[in-house]
Amino acid sequence: MKNLSTRTENMTPSLTVAIDTLAKKMKAEGKDVVSLGAGEPDLNTPTAICKAGIDAILAGKLRYTAPTGILEVREAVSHKLMRDNHLTYNADHIIMTSGAKHAVFNALAALINPGDEIIIPSPYWVTYPELVKWLGGIPVFINASAENHFKITAEQLQEAVTPKTKTIIFNNPCNPTGAVYSFSELEKLSKVILEEDLYCISDEVYEYFVYKGSFVSMASLNGMYERTILINGVSKSHCMTGWRLGYNAAPLAIAKIISKIQSQAIHHPSNISQYAGLAALNMDLESVFSMRDQFLKRRDYMLSRFQQIKDLFIAPPEGAFYLFVSVKNIYGKKTPEGKTISNSSDLCHYLLESEGLAIVPGAAFGDDSCVRFSYAADLETLTKACDRFERGIKNLG
Ligand code: PMP
Ligand code: GLU
Secondary structure (H helix, E strand, C coil): CCCCCHHHHCCCCCHHHHHHHHHHHHHHCCCCCEECCCCCCCCCCCHHHHHHHHHHHHCCCCCCCCCCCCHHHHHHHHHHHHHHHCCCCCHHHEEEECCHHHHHHHHHHHHCCCCCEEEEEECCCCHHHHHHHHCCCEEEEEECCHHHCCCCCHHHHHHHCCCCEEEEEEECCCCCCCCCCCHHHHHHHHHHHHHCCCEEEEECCCCCCECCCCCCCHHHCCCCHHHEEEEEECCCCCCCHHHCCEEEECCHHHHHHHHHHHHHHCCCCCHHHHHHHHHHHHCCCHHHHHHHHHHHHHHHHHHHHHCCCCCCEECCCCECCEEEEECHHHCCCECCCCCECCCHHHHHHHHHHHHCEECEEHHHHCCCCEEEEECCCCHHHHHHHHHHHHHHHHCCC
């Protein structure tokens, strides 16, 4: 038989998704697993949102919509972007997508020509480089070091730019590091983007989960609106991961290209989810901010536990709901069975097998010296996870 797609052969499947799927399967088999693998809020979708989904079904909102989505939900996104980010996008600039992940795909597909270089600050969210490569682009990584609180500088960005650079993918607050950029840091980066005539894909899915300072959208910086493809969604903010609803907001020329791609590839995200998303976007932000306050307590709990374990290094995260912990001082130690822990994958396998703790190897995010914990879990789960992690590390010799 003829070869299947070689481009796809070279794609690495999402490790965050793989670990989450494995942990859920192990739990379903009755195994005692504590999972801090997936970045998924632990709370259920608020009842009012679920009800809007049910009402949509009963009202027969079950036919095709426009490729960009229903007008009401795009208008609600437009209102949200004005209210929270002081950005003027009308409904024509907005495309509803099947989750923010799909909005990342749309943005890259709208920009990439074969051989284009796409700048990705590293550590990065697992999906970015794989989609860039799959679409024929070349990922170019800039190291956002722990010493610089996992942020890149304008100088680093400048150095990475070549005549082939098309865009940067910017994730603020960042998964997996929790780094949050200040206005002045963004301003410096935006100057390079403008001077070098680049685009910016700005993934803002963790915008509401900022613990220090306030969130600034890259698109709101002087001159950036025209060259930014903004990505956001309701998965994290409204506990709607399984509903699959996100969006792109972009200048009209780009919005039209994304709408064209979408009309051929998926047509539109679920009509039902769009009505549920409409209810989410129309809610006030009280419950979102109370979830953020919970996350802050959980972050502080995790930090206090990890500070008692020697050999770890953590740059305290200022946003999102992840801890990206340097474990490199543990490498070289042996498990009770005599296996050497040489990298983040070895450590995560060992912890899953010996302690039933699921976390994600930093290698999946471009930094093999770290492992990622999601603290979007209740305190009881976090306590168990910390106990297991501590015991697992103590048992290494
Ligand atoms: N961007 C980032 C940085 C993420 O961590 C995630 C993970 N959920 C997404 C996008 C995709 O979110 P969604 O569930 O809306 O597809
Ligand atoms: N974004 C979440 C994470 O990083 C969910 C899984 C995924 O889509 O990668 O864990």
